[in-house]
Amino acid sequence: MSAPFFEAESIAVQFGGLKAVDGVSFTVGKGEVFTIIGPNGAGKTTVFNIISRIYNPTAGRVMLEGEEITKLPAHRVAGLGIARTFQNIELFEHATVLQNLLIGAHVHRTTNPLAEALFLPSVKRAEVALREKVEEVIDLLDLAVHRDATVAGLPYGARKVVELGRALCTRPKLLLLDEPSSGLNVEETEDMAFWIEDITRDLGITVVMVEHDMTLVSRVSDRVMAMNQGRVLAMGSPAEVQHHPAVVEAYIGTPAAAEAVAERAAS
Numbered sequence: 001m002s003a004p005f006f007e008a009e010s011i012a013v014q015f016g017g018l019k020a021v022d023g024v025s026f027t028v029g030k031g032e033v034f035t036i037i038g039p040n041g042a043g044k045t046t047v048f049n050i051i052s053r054i055y056n057p058t059a060g061r062v063m064l065e066g067e068e069i070t071k072l073p074a075h076r077v078a079g080l081g082i083a084r085t086f087q088n089i090e091l092f093e094h095a096t097v098l099q100n101l102l103i104g105a106h107v108h109r110t111t112n113p114l115a116e117a118l119f120l121p122s123v124k125r126a127e128v129a130l131r132e133k134v135e136e137v138i139d140l141l142d143l144a145v146h147r148d149a150t151v152a153g154l155p156y157g158a159r160k161v162v163e164l165g166r167a168l169c170t171r172p173k174l175l176l177l178d179e180p181s182s183g184l185n186v187e188e189t190e191d192m193a194f195w196i197e198d199i200t201r202d203l204g205i206t207v208v209m210v211e212h213d214m215t216l217v218s219r220v221s222d223r224v225m226a227m228n229q230g231r232v233l234a235m236g237s238p239a240e241v242q243h244h245p246a247v248v249e250a251y252i253g254t255p256a257a258a259e260a261v262a263e264r265a266a267s
């Protein structure tokens with residue numbers, strides 16, 4: 001049997017006495033949208049920080065296409081095709097949208113510094129290819145109107161899309177989205193759902209997402225994993241996980257509240 005596209009195997013991180021992530025295992029298939037939900041402090045972002053190598057796990061393994069990446073430096077993980085967005089947008093605020101996207105695209109730069117200093121034809125060709133890639137992302141995410149705007153001057157919703165674009169410019173195989181709808185209004189969240197669907201369907205990118213908005217989760221996710229206090233509570237389809245008794249109790253609070261959330265998601 002071939003290895004899963006992505007696998008986290010019994011990963012754990014401890015901060016002092018706190019088990020922030022405690023033996024979490026999951027696999028993600030190629031092209032899937034896999035979403036991690038859970039109340040504040042459940043350990044969701046810590047799982048992302050283990051995958052993108054911001055934290056060293058105290059136990060467990062992380063595998064991408066059968067290759068162990070648990071101990072690789074963060075830049076090597078990016079080079080292998082894992083990109084992410086952050087809960088609190090991380091962009092170069094005083095650079096333009098285009099400059100931010102070009103920085104993302106430069107992850108795959110293959111030319112050497114001497115060739116660049118001499119601006120050899122190989123460098124020129126590489127730059128043209130990068131610009132083409134960036135223009136594709138600008139088209140895909142309707143960012144042309146903001147191309148030369150400074151990020152700091154953009155509305156919050158547009159900055160979230162630029163951050164998504166910067167991640168896409170790295171040409172990821174696996175995209176980690178940390179709360180893509182946070183801070184967005186209903187209309188912007190709807191747009192974000194479209195972008196996520198386009199990214200998976202048209203570009204074949206696999207998405208692992210942390211998200212609180214259950215309407216967005218139900219719409220775009222193939223499978224959902226619920227966490228609480230560093231552990232996995234349930235895994236399955238969005239509806240299965242939403243109605244799982246442990247999730248209802250830990251995440252949503254009461255069965256009546258869960259019903260209300262489920263009805264809202266279905267409407």
Ligand SMILES: Nc1ncnc2c1ncn2[C@@H]1O[C@H](COP(=O)(O)OP(=O)(O)OP(=O)(O)O)[C@@H](O)[C@H]1O
Binds near residue numbers: 040041087
């Ligand atoms: N660098 C750190 N040092 C100490 N404790 C940390 C650190 N990072 C996270 N924690 C703690 O680990 C636990 C899990 O945090 P994490 O940010 O992963 O939760 P989360 O599920 O993403 O929450 P939220 O939905 O609020 O973002 C929390 O109790 C948090 O305070």
